[in-house]
Amino acid sequence: MGRSGAGGTRSATRDDVARLAGVSTAVVSYVVNDGPRPVAAATRERVLDAIERLGYRPNAAARSLITGRSGLIGLVVPDLENQYFAALAKALERAASARGQRLVLAQADTPDFADLLTSLAGHRLDGLVTAALPTLRGLAEAGSAQLRVVRISQAPGLEGVPTLTPDYYTGGAAAVAHLVEVHGHSRIALVTGGDAAEPRERGWRDALDDRGLSARSVVRVEWSPSGGRAAAAVLTERHPDVTAVFVASDQQAVGVLAGLHALGRGVPSDLALVAFDGSAASEFTIPPLTTAQVPLDQMAEDAIDELLGEPLVDRVYPTTLVIRESCGCPLPD
Amino acid sequence: MGRSGAGGTRSATRDDVARLAGVSTAVVSYVVNDGPRPVAAATRERVLDAIERLGYRPNAAARSLITGRSGLIGLVVPDLENQYFAALAKALERAASARGQRLVLAQADTPDFADLLTSLAGHRLDGLVTAALPTLRGLAEAGSAQLRVVRISQAPGLEGVPTLTPDYYTGGAAAVAHLVEVHGHSRIALVTGGDAAEPRERGWRDALDDRGLSARSVVRVEWSPSGGRAAAAVLTERHPDVTAVFVASDQQAVGVLAGLHALGRGVPSDLALVAFDGSAASEFTIPPLTTAQVPLDQMAEDAIDELLGEPLVDRVYPTTLVIRESCGCPLPD
DNA sequence: TTGAAAGCGCTAACAC
DNA sequence: GTGTTAGCGCTTTCAA
Numbered sequence: 001m002g003r004s005g006a007g008g009t010r011s012a013t014r015d016d017v018a019r020l021a022g023v024s025t026a027v028v029s030y031v032v033n034d035g036p037r038p039v040a041a042a043t044r045e046r047v048l049d050a051i052e053r054l055g056y057r058p059n060a061a062a063r064s065l066i067t068g069r070s071g072l073i074g075l076v077v078p079d080l081e082n083q084y085f086a087a088l089a090k091a092l093e094r095a096a097s098a099r100g101q102r103l104v105l106a107q108a109d110t111p112d113f114a115d116l117l118t119s120l121a122g123h124r125l126d127g128l129v130t131a132a133l134p135t136l137r138g139l140a141e142a143g144s145a146q147l148r149v150v151r152i153s154q155a156p157g158l159e160g161v162p163t164l165t166p167d168y169y170t171g172g173a174a175a176v177a178h179l180v181e182v183h184g185h186s187r188i189a190l191v192t193g194g195d196a197a198e199p200r201e202r203g204w205r206d207a208l209d210d211r212g213l214s215a216r217s218v219v220r221v222e223w224s225p226s227g228g229r230a231a232a233a234v235l236t237e238r239h240p241d242v243t244a245v246f247v248a249s250d251q252q253a254v255g256v257l258a259g260l261h262a263l264g265r266g267v268p269s270d271l272a273l274v275a276f277d278g279s280a281a282s283e284f285t286i287p288p289l290t291t292a293q294v295p296l297d298q299m300a301e302d303a304i305d306e307l308l309g310e311p312l313v314d315r316v317y318p319t320t321l322v323i324r325e326s327c328g329c330p331l332p333d
Numbered sequence: 334m335g336r337s338g339a340g341g342t343r344s345a346t347r348d349d350v351a352r353l354a355g356v357s358t359a360v361v362s363y364v365v366n367d368g369p370r371p372v373a374a375a376t377r378e379r380v381l382d383a384i385e386r387l388g389y390r391p392n393a394a395a396r397s398l399i400t401g402r403s404g405l406i407g408l409v410v411p412d413l414e415n416q417y418f419a420a421l422a423k424a425l426e427r428a429a430s431a432r433g434q435r436l437v438l439a440q441a442d443t444p445d446f447a448d449l450l451t452s453l454a455g456h457r458l459d460g461l462v463t464a465a466l467p468t469l470r471g472l473a474e475a476g477s478a479q480l481r482v483v484r485i486s487q488a489p490g491l492e493g494v495p496t497l498t499p500d501y502y503t504g505g506a507a508a509v510a511h512l513v514e515v516h517g518h519s520r521i522a523l524v525t526g527g528d529a530a531e532p533r534e535r536g537w538r539d540a541l542d543d544r545g546l547s548a549r550s551v552v553r554v555e556w557s558p559s560g561g562r563a564a565a566a567v568l569t570e571r572h573p574d575v576t577a578v579f580v581a582s583d584q585q586a587v588g589v590l591a592g593l594h595a596l597g598r599g600v601p602s603d604l605a606l607v608a609f610d611g612s613a614a615s616e617f618t619i620p621p622l623t624t625a626q627v628p629l630d631q632m633a634e635d636a637i638d639e640l641l642g643e644p645l646v647d648r649v650y651p652t653t654l655v656i657r658e659s660c661g662c663p664l665p666d
Numbered sequence: 667t668t669g670a671a672a673g674c675g676c677t678a679a680c681a682c
Numbered sequence: 683g684t685g686t687t688a689g690c691g692c693t694t695t696c697a698a
Contacts, residue, residue, distance in 0.1 A: 124394060
């Protein structure tokens, strides 16, 4: 021990390693980074040994200062308690980890979002993926921080920020098509959290229009289980003629199911239901949800890749309709 | 513009600000950090103005290098798709944000957990909260990195790492007591993911023992909805005499409910159920779950506070039994 | 193949 | 109240 210092508690630095290994600090760098200069095998051994002995871990801050890369990718989500965003965070953490990057998590629903942004900018993230509607301030902040930003799971086309998004329109239309073609429904409501321009709503509308059916029953509520529960009441009271419903998110569908049940209405017997997202929860609802599944893992990997150097382009991902029971399809056997 | 440089794209530094404001770099520091020296109001104005104009954000890496504090707190969870951990992450992110810290998220279920730990250590986190069972390697890594570590939501008493934990034992016992005292059940099974030493299991057992009831039906499955679904089958086939069940986590309870429903058994009519966690999902199951609610927000705040300077001590948090319908209590009205 | 040294952007003595 | 300056730990050019 001795030499490692009277100070005792501070962590080992590259200088300590160099000293213990009897080499220069440059050589320590060469072996730690596997370059840019070659190192003799024997020397490398000694260095590795010293590193091990000292428990040396290169200081990311010092490295970041000189390389300009922090090894940090930011993620902004509206709310982690929403399972969809939790699943997204999970997939992104995995993808970032696989590329040696750490994920810095931030929730947008904070009182001082501006401070958050400033703080994130201060950490000189290598990139930021956002699943929350960016504020003007946020975009400006990112711009002035020269941050590579990718939007995920949001309608594309905004402000020139590249966006990776599920094919909401086609997925929504397919959900409705299933209800019409397979189950013969003709009065199909929509439960959503967006506005009329939202692509799932357009998909629902067009699918109905194309078949000469009317797209009139729209219930707009929060993107949450509570919202869904409220929607169940509205559906029952104001749209009693409806026989099926397309719910634009699994989160809302969970609430619709709970609300309908409390109201004594059966799914799919009284009201058939198809949702959107394909979250883990959709498999365990009563009844299990038929839902348009989003390829989150693929999107997450592409998002990280884009931030880490791929060209920043918009991408649209096809969804897959996972058939379960809420639509009226029989139990698989 | 002019002066801000031909380079153009690099972000503004403290030197740029000092130059534009016509002050020394020290003064810029003083105003940015609000100390340690006073600054004349007029000067401060000029500096603030320059900062604004240049879009200057102090570089966290440089600051970290000199202060020894990174402004980063790590969180290790087993899996974010588990709602309990998502809720925990949410609460911790909030608490960290409120103290100006950012949260670095890491999932433990990665192939190269060791690399992850090394990487985290490199970022010189100001603290780490872990909700995943620490490996020996992990503990050692943390130790050699002189990382302040707090375990959360795990049984206390391990390896001298301070732990914040819900009162699993008492919460479990209270759940069982409710089933016995209020609803008159006497054959109450347990569905859990832990072993016999797990405190919820002890709580269940003792509550039963204390009342002269037998604690025999234990079903051990994964801590997940799938696990719960499997448990439903086991309960039905192997413990048909049981009239109530205490499920050690909401996640599992969701699966138990789904499984029981698929098997045609009603809750609470055929089998009453009380769970543990008090997650958001518990309000929207069919029927809604009676569950021992954990004060996650409080725990999260304390965890961050401990890391940021409070003494590192173990803490135990009482749970609250939230009465809903899965236990057989009537619908509130 | 190795070493010396110039910073990266910042904080905080210490001097004025 | 303000300015000068010595590093924090690291990467990498340049010379040996």
